[in-house]
Amino acid sequence: MTVPLVGFAAGAVVALLVGVFGKVHDPTLAGTTAFGFGSVIAMKIALSIVVGVLAVLQLVGALWLYDRLGVRAPAWLGTAHRISGAVAFLLIVVVAYHCLWAIGLETGSFASGGSVPTRTVVHGVLGCVAIGALVVKVVAVRARRAPGWFLPVAGGLLFTVVVAVVLTSAVWYVAANGWPGSAGYG
Template identity: 70%
Template sequence: MADRTAARTSGSMAVPLAAFAAGAVVAVLLGVFGRVHDPTLSGTTDLGFRTVIEMKVVLTTVIGALVVLQLLSALWLYGHLGGRPPAWLGTAHRVSGTVALLLAVFVGYSCLWALGLEVGTLHTGEAVPLRAVVHGVLGCAVFGAVVVKLVAVRARRAPGWFLPVAGGLLFTLLLVVVLTSAAWYVAARGWPGNGGY
């Protein structure tokens, strides 16, 4: 009996282990691409904003708001906020998550394509600010965490802790990326279009 329980537990661990391995590969490949790619604004769009940076600040702020809504709706759906969630909340949770993911892919592409992954020293010889290094590395990790979360949502044979851990990891990474980009920009330079540049 104990052998059967151990086998079931180790078998169920195969899904999270494979998901975390696949996520790590995605994050590393994005980081490598960001390092070897020659950054250029060619191939990016500003979506009608004055600059690509302005567009990224606004969209990243929207992503941050959607990520907070994701957390609150997940907590309510899983009974941690009290009261019965409305019937539409599950659909709203999935839609807001999809929109946040699509915006994150768009902004992440713009970051990696236009700026690359900055570590070490800039072309001026100055050290890359720690904030930029953290932002870039964790930005790549976000997309690895997306892979883990997508597997967790679809996995039927994964342990019960896998989905909340995958969701919490993605939430935390996205929040830190938002704080080291849009929130930092607004605090340092103001909201785009209001004297910010």
Template identity: 70%
Template sequence: MAVPLTAFAVGAVVAVLLGVLGKAHDPTLSGTTTLGFSTVLAMKTVLSVVIGVLAVGQVVGALWLYGKLGIAAPSWLGSAHRVSGTVALLLAVFVGYHCLWSLGLESGTYGHGEKVPTRTVVHGVLGCVVFGAIVVKVVAVRSKRAPGWFLPLAGGLLFALLIAVVLTSAGWYLTEKGWPS
């Protein structure tokens, strides 16, 4: 139990530190990019959809690799699973940076007195927790001493959090504004 408990403790510290940074930092667009999209939000929306698709692919790939789909996994699947997981992680770090740097962790009211929407607060908190869950998942993948239940739990938790973050950001944006330009 030492490995899972330590991983969850370190993940919690990472999540809290990101939340503190998000609250303490004055949001700015300086140091951000749109990758050619009209706004940072538009760019984050598209990349978040890609992250969501990759997360679904990660779950399907893991189920396939561990023989839970009843179909033999092809020899290339392990490599594809690792590469797509790495791409999802790198995109999540890129999007997370842009969230915290350009928007911060919003709660309560904006500077002009308007109440911050609940969706925004939930998204920000979940976004910080995702990075704690990433730490837990990396430990679960790399540890040789972790119990057998730890990796599926860590992967399932990370998947659920990623989907919640995508739905509270990209899902909202696509519903309200449509596909970004």
């Protein structure tokens, strides 16, 4: 039971520290890059959608590997699952860095006249939680003495939070404004 407690505690501390950094940091586009996209926002949206797709593939892959789909997993699936997880991890870090550095953590009132929209506040908090959940998942993957329930719980937590972050950012943006660069946006 010690390993999960340490993992969840480490994740909570990291989420809190990321939130504090996001709140006290003066947001700037200096130090960001669009990686060849038309803008930083276009890059973040595209990479966030890729992360969302990879999260779904991670869930399906894990269910398949744990024999929850009723079909035997092919030999290559474990390797593909680890590689796609590593790619998702790297993309989450890239997007989170750009969000925190360029925008910071916006907070405000949930009242209708608040200075910051509720979606923005929820998204920012969920983004911090996602980085903490990423830490919990890394601990779960690397721990040799963790109970059997820890890895699926850590993976489920990360999946849930990542999907919520993608829905409150990239999916919301595309639904509200269209793809960046189209119709004069981004």
